[in-house]
Amino acid sequence: MQNLERLWQIDADAHTAQDILDALHPWGGNPELRFHNTLPFFIVLCGLMNLIGGAILSTYIPFSLSVLWFMVCCAVAYMIYEPHRPIDDIISHLEMRIKLLKFDVQYNQIPKIIKTPSSDQLFINRLKHYFPLFDRGAEYNEIDDYAATIWTTREGQDFPVLLFRYHYVTELNVPNLDGTRQNVKEIHKDAWGAFVFNISPLGLAISNRRKEFFYPYKEEWYTSDIQINRQVKVFGCKRELIAKRLSPAFTLKVANLFEHVQGDLISHHNEHIMCFVGDRNLFKVRANKPKNGIHNISALRGYLRTLDMPDYEKFKKNMIELIT
Secondary structure, eight states: OHHHHHHHHHHHHOSSHHHHHHHTSSOOSOOBOOOOOHHHHHHHHHHHHHHHHHHHTTTTSOHHHHHHHHHHHHHHHHHHOOOSHHHHHHHHHHHHHHHHHHHOOEETOOOTTSOOOSSHHHHHHHHHHHSOOOOOOSSEEEEEEEEEEEEEOTTOOEEEEEEEEEEEEEEEEEEOTTSOEEEEEEEEEEEEEEEEESOOOOOEEEESSOSOOOTTOOEEEOOSOHHHHHHOEEEESOHHHHHHHOOHHHHHHHHHHHTTOOEEEEEOSSSSEEEEEESSOTTOOBOOOOTTOOOBHHHHHHHHHTOBOHHHHHHHHHHHHHHO
16 A cells, blocks of 8 residues: 555654644545455455355255365455554554654653663662652552653753653452452552652652651651642651752642642652652543544544643643752
């Protein structure tokens, strides 16, 4: 299909998201993105009719010949059938490409300017060790998906960021009649968040989902704003350091962040890293996708043009305000 080759070439030539959209309009050719596969279905139908006819006329024609002919028809139809998979692949690829160019989100990548071990998994395990927030599950606690990006402030300062999806598994148990507990089923849940690098160590832990934190964030602190105290819990390593670092402006930024999400935020006491784990799906994509699927170039362009990541964009905006 020429349209598929052309779409892959558009992807290779594009430097911005707008380059892709501009290349899709005007198209100037057959805009279809589908394989009709009329001939394979017709061949199978002919073979099936021959099989039925052979069953009816089996007294005159050996039925085995009809079966053999039906098998030949099925084999030929299978060889010339064109699956929809290549079309799905290019659509998915262009979606990922738009997200990369528009939002600078590089999936399955670690920020390149961060010195990491030879293995990405070793680096992620080290981060999990720095922030013991990944223990919600009894059976499974892993960062299954991650993506690298760079956040740039108005002043032009860059902060490497590692976005992630944290997947954990818990067990639902019910008591048996004899008083013992029996595993009923596994419950799979997700949380999302970000590791932000090149952050000054503040030694602060802030949450609107837990009432206490682990060591060394054991000192609870109350701000001068009663409403903020009701909204979030603030902890730190030492009270004098909390008082010094938790300025009124910083407190308002924290309140603004937690107004939109539920989760835990830690600025490490020693490492130059901040970690947030929350309930908003930062990888969620919103777009106007046709109910009947994407079957032409116009529908593809409309879908790609409306691609948006609203939860991530709002989270990014609030976090940049917080760290500046």
